[in-house]
Amino acid sequence: xxxxxxxxxxxxxxxxxxxxVGQGVxxxxxRKRKLLxxxxxxxxxLARVAVRDKSKKRDVEIDLSLITExxxxxxxxxxxxxxxxxxxxxxxxxxIVTRALVAGxxxxxxxKALLCDHGKELLAAAQEHGGHLLFEASVAGGIPVIKAIxxxxxxxxxxxxxxxxxxxxxYILTRMANEGxxxxxxxxxAKALGFAEADESLDVDGIDAAHKAVVLAYxxxxxxxxxxxVRLDGITRVNQEDIRFAEDNGYAVKLIASVERERQSKAxxxxxxxxxxxKSSSLGSVDGVFNAISIHGDVVGETVYIGPGxxxxxxxxxxxxxxxxAVKLLIFGGxxxxxxxxxxxxxxxxxxxxAGPVEVHSRYYVRMRVxxxxxxxxxxxxxxxxxxxxxxxxxxxxxxxxxxxVSLIITTHMTSEKAIMETIDDLGNLDxxxxxxxxxxxxxxxx
Ligand code: HSE
Numbered sequence: 331x332x333x334x335x336x337x338x339x340x341x342x343x344x345x346x347x348x349x350x351v352g353q354g355v356x357x358x359x360x361r362k363r364k365l366l367x368x369x370x371x372x373x374x375x376l377a378r379v380a381v382r383d384k385s386k387k388r389d390v391e392i393d394l395s396l397i398t399e400x401x402x403x404x405x406x407x408x409x410x411x412x413x414x415x416x417x418x419x420x421x422x423x424x425x426i427v428t429r430a431l432v433a434g435x436x437x438x439x440x441x442k443a444l445l446c447d448h449g450k451e452l453l454a455a456a457q458e459h460g461g462h463l464l465f466e467a468s469v470a471g472g473i474p475v476i477k478a479i480x481x482x483x484x485x486x487x488x489x490x491x492x493x494x495x496x497x498x499x500x501y502i503l504t505r506m507a508n509e510g511x512x513x514x515x516x517x518x519x520a521k522a523l524g525f526a527e528a529d530e531s532l533d534v535d536g537i538d539a540a541h542k543a544v545v546l547a548y549x550x551x552x553x554x555x556x557x558x559x560v561r562l563d564g565i566t567r568v569n570q571e572d573i574r575f576a577e578d579n580g581y582a583v584k585l586i587a588s589v590e591r592e593r594q595s596k597a598x599x600x601x602x603x604x605x606x607x608x609k610s611s612s613l614g615s616v617d618g619v620f621n622a623i624s625i626h627g628d629v630v631g632e633t634v635y636i637g638p639g640x641x642x643x644x645x646x647x648x649x650x651x652x653x654x655x656a657v658k659l660l661i662f663g664g665x666x667x668x669x670x671x672x673x674x675x676x677x678x679x680x681x682x683x684x685a686g687p688v689e690v691h692s693r694y695y696v697r698m699r700v701x702x703x704x705x706x707x708x709x710x711x712x713x714x715x716x717x718x719x720x721x722x723x724x725x726x727x728x729x730x731x732x733x734x735x736v737s738l739i740i741t742t743h744m745t746s747e748k749a750i751m752e753t754i755d756d757l758g759n760l761d762x763x764x765x766x767x768x769x770x771x772x773x774x775x776x777x
Contacts, residue, residue: 338371338372339371339372339373339660339661340372340373340375341372341373341374341375341411341412341656341657341660341661342375342377342378342409342410342411342412343359343374343375343376343377343410343411343412343413343414343653344377344378344379344380344404344405344407344410344412344413344414345376345378345379345380345404345414345416346380346401346404346405346413346414346415346416346417346423346426347380347381347401347414347415347416347417347418347423348379348380348381348388348392348397348416349416349417349418350524350641350642350645351416351440351467351642351645351646351649352379352414352416353388353389353390353642354642354643354645354646355414355416355646355649355650355653356376356379356390356392357390357646358643358646358647358650359374359376359650359653360376360390366654370654370657370658370661371661372657372660372661374653374654374657376396377396377409377410378396378397378398378404378407378410379392379396379397379398379404380397380398380399380400380401380403380404381397381398381399382399382417383399384397384398384399401417401422401426402425402426402429404426405425405426405427405429405430405433405435406429406430406433408433410435411435411436411656411660412435412436412437412438412653412656412657412660413426413427413430413435413436413437413438414437414438414439414649414653415427415430415437415438415439415440415441415444416439416440416441416649417441418440418441418443418527418528419441419443419444420441420443420444420447420448423439423441423444424444424448427439427441427444427452427463428452428455430461431452431455431456431459431461431463432455432459433459433461434459434460434461435461436461436462436463436464436656436659436660437452437456437461437462437463437464438464438465438467438649438652438653438656439463439464439465439467439468440465440467440468440645440648440649441465441468442465442468442469442538442541442542442545443532443538443541445465445468445541445544445545446540446541446544446545446557447557449544449545449548449554450554453673453674456671457671457673460668460671461671462656462659462668462671464652464655464656465545465652466648466649466651466652467645467648467649467652468541468542468545469495469542469545469546470493470495470542470621470623470635470637470639471497471621471637471638471639471640471641471644471645471648472637472638472639472643472644472645472647472648473621473622473623473635473636473637473638473639473648474635474648474651475493475546475623475625475635476545476549476674477651478625478633478635479546479549479550479625480549480674480675483625483627483630483633485627485629486627486628486629486630487627487628487629488550488551488589488591488625488626488627488628489590489591489626489627489628490588490589490590490591490625490626491546491550491588491589491590491623491624491625491626492586492587492588492589492590492613492623492624492773492775493542493543493546493586493587493588493613493621493622493623493624494584494585494586494587494613494616494620494621494622494623494639495538495539495542495543495546495585495587495602495621495623495639496533496536496538496539496542496585496587496621496639496640497525497618497619497620497621497638497639497640497641498517498520498525498526498527498530498533498534498538498619498640499533499534499536499539499564499565499585500584500585500616500617500618500619500620500621500639501516501520501523501525501618501619502516502517502520502534502565503565503568503573503582503583503584503585503604504617504618506568506570506573506583507573507576507577507582507583510570512569512570513534513565513566513568517530517534520533520619523619523641524640524641524642525619525640525641531564533564534564534565534566535562535564535566536562536563536564536565536585536602536603537557537562537564539585539587539602540557540560540562540587540600540602541557542587543560543587543588543589543600543601543602544557544560544600546587546589546623547589547598547600548674548675548679549674549675550589550625550675550676551589551591551598551675551676551679551682552673552675552676552677552678552679552680552682553598553679553680553682555598555600555684559600559684560600560601560602561599561600561601561602561603561690561747562601562602562603563602563603563604564585564602564604565583565585565604567604567768568583568604568768568770569768571697571737571739572604572695572697572768572770575695575697575725575739576606577609579606580608580609580610581606581607581608581609581614581772582606582607582609582614582615583604583605583606583607583770584604584605584607584613584614584616585602585603585604585605586601586602586603586604586605586607586613586773587600587601587602588600588601588602588603588773592685592689592690594689595683595685595689596682597682597683597684597685597686597689598679598682598683598684598685599684599685599689599690600684601690603770603771604770605770605771605772605773606695606770606771606772606773607773607775608773608774608775611775612624612632612634612636612775613775614775616636619638619639619640619641620636620637620638620639621636621637621638621639621640622634622635622636622637623635624775686748687746687747687748687751688746688747688748689746690746690747691744691745691746691747692744692745692747692750692771692772692773693722693741693742693743693744693745693771693772693774694741694742694745694750694769694770694771694772695739695740695741695769695770695771695772696739696740696741696742696750696753696754696757696767696768696769697737697738697739697767697768697769698710698737698738698757698763698764698765698767698768699735699736699737699738699763699764699765700735700736700737700738700762700763700764701734701735701761701762701763701764702729702733702734702735702736703762705762706762707724707738709760709762710738710740710757710760710762710763713753713756713757713760714740714742714753716756717745717749717750717752717753717756718745718749719742719743719745719749719750719753720742720743720745721740721741721742721743722740722741722742722743723740723741724738724739724740725738725739725740726738726739735764741772750769754766754767754769
């Protein structure tokens with residue numbers, strides 16, 4: 331058998347960052363180099379790899395002459411066509427991506443925090459200098475949801491997007507439900523498996539999912555929301571009582587990121603909140619490190635995407651799809667070897683208002699620890715009445731006669747986010763309620 335043709339063009343990729351994902355990209359691209367060359371007619375060569383510490387032991391074998399500790403030199407190397415930023419963070423990563431874009435390169439990144447904080451200026455730099463910024467791996471790991479929104483669903487106006495966007499939280503919540511453990515007990519394992527962020531509070535406080543929701547909001551509506559505009563809560567207060575209540579009532583507790591237009595005002599609402607989700611809904615049965623996204627488009631209706639949302643292989647799969655798109659831009663592009671910059675999002679979204687708490691409505695779950703004595707229920711009911719919040723159910727388990735405090739769980743009918751926030755504040759101020767009540771929306775997802 332003769333030599334396998336490697337294609338006429340050689341495309342040089344520089345990797346900045348050689349951690350879990352960087353090594354995965356290197357490994358998979360190296361293994362499939364010949365197959366890809368046959369398919370694309372271009373040979374993808376991993377020409378340089380920037381690391382923080384050259385002496386660190388790696389899982390994959392790599393030609394040491396490719397390695398440098400000078401990541402900025404990779405970003406601006408004239409021999410490099412595609413710069414792949416896989417370091418994370420918003421310090422050095424911002425500098426690398428900016429410099430590469432200013433040098434007119436195609437940049438691939440998995441960095442959701444960077445996009446959330448600087449996406450607007452980075453896309454402007456790509457446009458100004460003739461480069462491109464590709465970021466499929468930044469949301470939902472191995473699920474090609476960015477391509478789905480940008481390409482497959484382009485004709486649609488979106489009424490809402492709901493997703494499980496953080497694999498670590500979904501893994502923790504699933505194991506809490508299946509094994510009765512607390513989130514702290516499971517977090518260490520999620521870290522060892524390579525799902526969790528280096529700073530795990532980004533996962534469990536919902537910030538990572540919020541970064542991703544901001545990216546989805548931009549893609550769907552063309553508006554960069556500020557992180558501060560996202561209604562945000564993580565999973566650290568979710569406990570076994572919440573999980574058991576959910577199970578007993580046909581729900582699962584999931585960290586749900588939502589991007590939606592309010593029906594009346596049309597304002598944009600972006601949220602990341604633990605929520606009760608019907609177990610039978612498309613998101614309610616998605617377990618472990620899997621992510622899922624349900625997208626409602628006016629032309630297509632609902633489409634749902636499910637797959638592994640974190641980890642070496644899932645994220646590498648998405649990064650490599652962007653590298654291949656970069657290759658296609660370079661080999662099939664216009665006279666300068668490039669297609670002109672295409673805005674990844676609708677252009678008319680910048681003026682959208684962010685929805686206020688009066689405009690947002692849901693059913694709610696509220697758990698609080700209360701004194702077990704006469705009159706407490708009446709105080710609580712009176713607060714709900716004063717805020718015009720209607721009770722849907724009340725659950726208090728019988729405890730021993732000597733117990734001084736007991737858990738009380740209520741659910742409400744539809745009410746505004748403003749009313750529930752004020753109710754929670756009022757309840758937290760009662761002497762008979764210990765600490766601040768824990769609350770979650772109940773998402774029926776049209777069930
Ligand atoms: N820490 C993230 C997660 C990694 O758990 O989803 C993928 O973005």
